Amino acid sequence: MTITVVGLGLIGGSMALSLKENNFVKTLIGVDNNPEHSEKALQLGLIDSLASLKDAVAQSDIIIVATPVDTLTFILPEILDLITENQVVIEVGSTKKPVIDAVKNHVNRQNFVATHPMAGTEFSGPEAAIRHLFDGKMCVLCDIQDSKAELVEIIKKMYSDGLK
Template sequence: MSYKVSIIGLGLIGGSIALDLKRTGFATEIIGVDKSPQHEQEALKLGIIDKISSFSTAIQQSDIIILATPVDASLELLPSILKIINPNSVVTDVGSTKSSLIKKVKNCPNRQLYVASHPMSGTENSGPSAAIQNLFKDKVSIICNAEESSYKSIEIISDMYKALGSKIVFMDSESHDEHVGYVSHLSHAISYALAVAVLEKEKNDSAIFNLASGGFASTVRLAKSSVYMWLPIFIQNSKYLLPIINTYLDKLMEFKSYLENGDTKKLSEFITEANRIKGKLEKK
């Protein structure tokens, strides 16, 4: 099957999905919508989308609508989409928080035409020019609360993620938000705080970054991520993220107290425990 697809939000994620759906023939046509006319023109010029359209025309003309906006915008847009969507079409969103949006549309008309999903991939870059091919290949894409969507809607969105090369996992939205809090949102919070700490040091010490090497670059990479994308994710997931940050703070303070006390035995055990991460990521 081949579909007419609208992408609402032509950033890194929306743009990367568009590139692969077109390339694999899953989409016959990609219609692009973005609140920034400049991003729309850029996406058109880069061949990410086939045409630009108004929001409502895009919804009415598409078999599949992919909402790839920041998660605060999705809260506003998804109810509007469900109001005007064709009964044979399906809409999905690709945001990093799922519970808020699912709650928001609980009683909307056509709820069953919506599939809550989250392809677990990305980079620290943003905008249409950040779009890359194969971003979701061999990555996990999560579908949340499948029981609230029609079988046909789930089938189409599953096929779409298969076309992107993703492995699909079903999950309830609360588990999703907690898990993603641990393995994605926490990493971003940690990295933003690292950047702010070192940038503060730089105010009196302009040479600080001369010594930055690969280790620092790796840990601070996520701090380059867009505030428009990440601020609303943190806000929407604060229920889970706050206790996770507390757990993390406890661990770092534990590390610090061993160092303060010169307790090499405990510090060694701490690092050795951390080293167990090695096998965990490689086994995936």
């Protein structure tokens, strides 16, 4: 399985570490608009490679969007424009209503799962990534009635097996 993480800070970086450590992912691609974060994430081994958003999405089974909440409302529709019917996009932000509203009428809405992992710290950036940040933590899946059931199951498995 190939996963792209968009946003290589605390949450995205910690997810990448756990997914790799738990052998849930074969290839992990990183995307970040901050070149220093991108290079640091590669140096730290959080990701296997870097790519543009378009190229990363084209290669991925799962796209995890771990950007600041204020960017989610415009980046999610852009990513949903790029996906095929078998790909799934998730976001891990703390605020849901604006995010759900931004994608509710998108033609690929059924390939999107809003998630809220109950984990974090006050730190940011790739250096803040923590192994096992998600161990024993809950994750809330939101508005899954509007998502394909088989894709929701993949994300549940990712959280239970890949982020344990």
